[in-house]
Amino acid sequence: MMATDIKSDIPKQEKKRKYDVVILGSGPAGLTAAIYTARAKLQTLVISGNLPGGQLMTTSDVENFPGFPTSILGPELMMNIRQQAERFEAVVLDDIATQVDFKHEPFRILTTSTEFETDAVIVATGASPRKLGLKSEETFGGKGVSYCATCDGPFFKDKDLIVVGGGDSALEEAIFLTKFAKNVKLVHRRDKLRASRILQERAFDNPKIDFLWNSVITDISGDKKVHVVITQDVESNETRKFDVGGIFIAIGHDPNTQIFKGQLDMDDINYLKVRNHTYTSVEGVFAAGDVHDHRYRQAVTAAGFGCMAAIDVVKYLEEKHYKSTN
Ligand SMILES: Cc1cc2nc3c(=O)[nH]c(=O)nc-3n(C[C@H](O)[C@H](O)[C@H](O)COP(=O)(O)OP(=O)(O)OC[C@H]3O[C@@H](n4cnc5c(N)ncnc54)[C@H](O)[C@@H]3O)c2cc1C
Structure with a gap:
């Protein structure tokens, strides 16, 4: 979409409220930012989105967020x-x-019920892991179906696992999982990988990894946890059944940035571009967490970025106020 003025496209709403800062997203990044901006006495609004609490609401035990020696449930x-x-x-x-x-100040944000104005924005809308689209995938989410090896790998000690995907992430996840798993089968819908050559070499050399080519997942089943995965060969339609302890889906993430198209600069895979840590292409609009960070993708790093964006907002608004009164 072209960078056009959409101001006139926003329908007039009856309710209108002004905040010092509006935070879009209520995952670890957004809510941590809110702690900092609210403690700094900025009037702070968090718009929670369609997944209040963010991605951790879809998982059970979180063992790597500091401060919880015996783990804590995501929700x-x-x-x-x-x-x-x-x-x-x-x-x-x-x-x-x-x-x-974001083209005029104060910035305007339209929600399904209200229009808000604000002097600063923190975008913390995260990214969503791509799914296979199976009903059984939803049923076993957090019960053997995972989207993050760093997060969940240690729960799968001595298990047979499947990793789905053919890119760098899939191979990185498969290699990482061999630290814990008995065996990792990489299932890929094509007959060759998209991953970098070096990762391919490492995966091919790893005795714990084997490959199932030209195959897709058609079903996942079990009782309280995943026990069985069914695959189908895309050429012969032959189905196969694998007894496994878990399945890691590593087919990519989609950043939640659709509504910022034409407003904020993005990279070629639609993550927000940042400079100077949290600054976006628009002065006064900051970004935090998985919406710009596709390298670390952890709750603690997202929370850290939330803190950084909040400190930058506090400084930005102080300077803006100083300039307008001097
Ligand atoms: C199943 C699973 C298990 C995980 N386990 C761990 C773990 O054990 N340890 C760990 O460190 N990490 C884990 N992660 C990764 C971690 O959850 C993410 O890195 C982290 O949540 C990113 O935080 P975030 O605040 O940037 O974004 P998110 O958590 O993705 O939150 C984004 C927020 O933005 C909101 N939003 C989106 N669009 C809009 C909109 N248009 N308007 C308003 N709000 C919007 C959403 O509702 C959501 O509240 C896991 C992820 C998944 C999927």
């Missing part, structure tokens, strides 16, 4: 962070931002 962690932000009077609104105008 419990996110509820704690939300309460911490609300304690400092951040307003968390369960609504979805549908349109933004």
